[in-house]
Amino acid sequence: MTPAAATADAARPGSVPTLVIDTAAVTANVRTMGAVTRGEVMAVVKADAFGHGTVAVARAALAGGATRFGVTSLAEAFALRAAGFTERILSWLNPTDADFAAAAAHGIEVAVPGMAHLAAVRAAPGLDVHLQLDTGMARDGASPDEWIALCGAALAAQTAGELSVVGVMGHLPCADRPADPANAAGRARFDWGLQAAQELGLTPGDHHLAATAATASDPLSHHTMSRIGAGLVGIDESHTAPLRPALTLTAPLVQVRDVTAGTSVGYGHSWRTPYDTRLGLLAVGYADGLPRLASNRAEVLVGGRRRPVVGRISMDMTIVDLGPDDGYEGAREGDLATIFGPGDAGEPTAAEWAGWAETLEHEIVTGLGPRLHRVTVGDPPVDSNRPTLTRIR
Template sequence: MTPSPAAVEAAGSIPTLVIDTTAVTANVRTIGSATDGEVMAVVKADAFGHGTVAVAKASLAGGATRFGVTTLAEALDLRAAGFTERILSWLNPLDADFAAAAAHGIEVAVPGLAHLAAVRAAPGLRVHLQLDTGMARDGASPEEWVALCREARAAEAAGLLSVVGVMGHLPCADRPGHPANDAGRARFAWGLQTAHDLGLRPADHHLAATAATLSDPLSHHTMSRIGAGLVGIDESHTARLRPALTLTAPLVQVREVAAGTSVGYGHSWQAPRDTRLGLLALGYADGLPRLASNRAEVLVGGRRRPVVGRISMDMTIVDLGEADGPDAPREGDLATVFGPGDAGEPTAAEWAGWAETLEHEIVTGLGPRLHRITVGEPPATPNRPTLTPKTIGIR
């Protein structure tokens, strides 16, 4: 959507990040149409740098039914903001406040026997047993899985906890057809069968994140966890998702330089001709990757202009070219650093390419100095009852 006139006016004065929540809602609908299961909106890391509360509201408007986060702190923040939907937290140390999780109806992942012992001390928790399906990262190894399921069943029988889910994660979902995904699906199927054979009856089975939901129907179970896809990132490149961020900054200074002029730290770029340089007051402290120096582009005056010299902590230089006249870029004109690409501006995906990284790192690395404007925000979360375990929306 086009930002409001007020948003455009505000964006013209300082480096500004515009978050379009209608894009989030549309992305959830697009991804949700690819699966018959529920959609969990993963709003970890401040919803990939887009703002947790705004993205959470927009995700619900698109059909998401619950939330996923990494830490209990993130989950408690959602509760404090008034969200009563189910929340799963899956990356916690052994000494996390699992009693607070139980008190606020927050579900937690159990990746091994040590964590199972820790959550047993907070009676009433709803847990998702986590199986390592091929990443040697989080989750129980196959060698530990049988014991984990057996001990979890004993704890459940003793009334200490409820096993409501089994979860895993595919290692190469961004490459549909990769054999590691076949192995991951097979291990997950074995894990589910093992849990069932040992007496567990978890209602939630979830393996797929965004890329697998869009490209690998065999990985779909009762639910998919959608994180990067909420904000328009699809590593599988199989769907038309809409980026939700636009980053702009005004030209704070324009100067004429002669051919041969060296620019920035280390003099990594010399002007090949007489030209005009524009200065943007943002740099790597604001999240622009230094590796994109002398590679990236921005949109100024309807044309892409190259970033020249090294991106520094607070400043980025753009080659505006030789042209002068009434249409030439001047101080105060707005540069679009990245956006959805509708007007020809670069996208976060292009910046990721210039920086030899992935979009996730670009959008989550944007700094706190940027002015943020949220447009298209859904209606405010309705008044909700006082939160207790009995009033939290658990199905």
């Protein structure tokens, strides 16, 4: 089924709000990102692949040339293994009491951001680890003050046969603004950290600093691998890569009514009709991920034209003004509204919704709720003979 066919199917009277995930877009996006980096592409499929569906996106990413996966928690890594993926997987956000023994058993690589985590993974022999350096965010990773000690202790653990240091990783703080001096400082700190690790005797094969925005806009941040997460699904905060959004959200009009000028609409009467018009009701609201802050700001596409969202977006409902420019006299229950999509037909994009809600596209797509009916289209064929890159222990 094509995205257009799936969207048309959602338009039938009595249908439900539907989220169409186009995995062909994911495959194309990975190819686009792979073309601008000299290293491997790690497909970061955390948070249910940014709300797009982990398994479908992971499969599409492999079809586009990704060679391994990145996730935050071990639970996400175990889910990939349970789904049959045997590629290398790195998990980088775990508490010190995480089940590192299970991680070792499933061949999951883990990040080590400090001495406490190093002690925890040493107690679960056999893990491959990526030492994580804070490159300017005061968030995850070891500070420069503790980096030398961490590398030395990791070398001792490796010499004792307790673990293998296979990577060094960091993250740039302002990659969405390529010219920001914080990025140059982050690159310099990462280069220093990598050199320090190597001078101590560590030989990590993986060096990775760039995520999507840095991969697209900052070649100096490229090392042996780039971590592509938001870029998989068409989001690039640097706005420098020609990526395609992978989501289309539609909902049918469940009720249409004619109202006179001066009619108050929705909770708090935050909008009143300045003219005689026709209103349409969509059975989708903030429980489904539409941001309430976009009330009286957002637009949707109905009848080939953009129509404004009026009144406050409520938990289950959103109201749109269908007139009065042409009166849209043919509007009826069951007609389809496209809330956002790639923009091909003039519909709003998730980026526009993010602007109306004063947030990021990431928050829009990861916040979409479970009530939405999901349809996946464009799945690449499954190649049961494709080579795997690691052995599950």
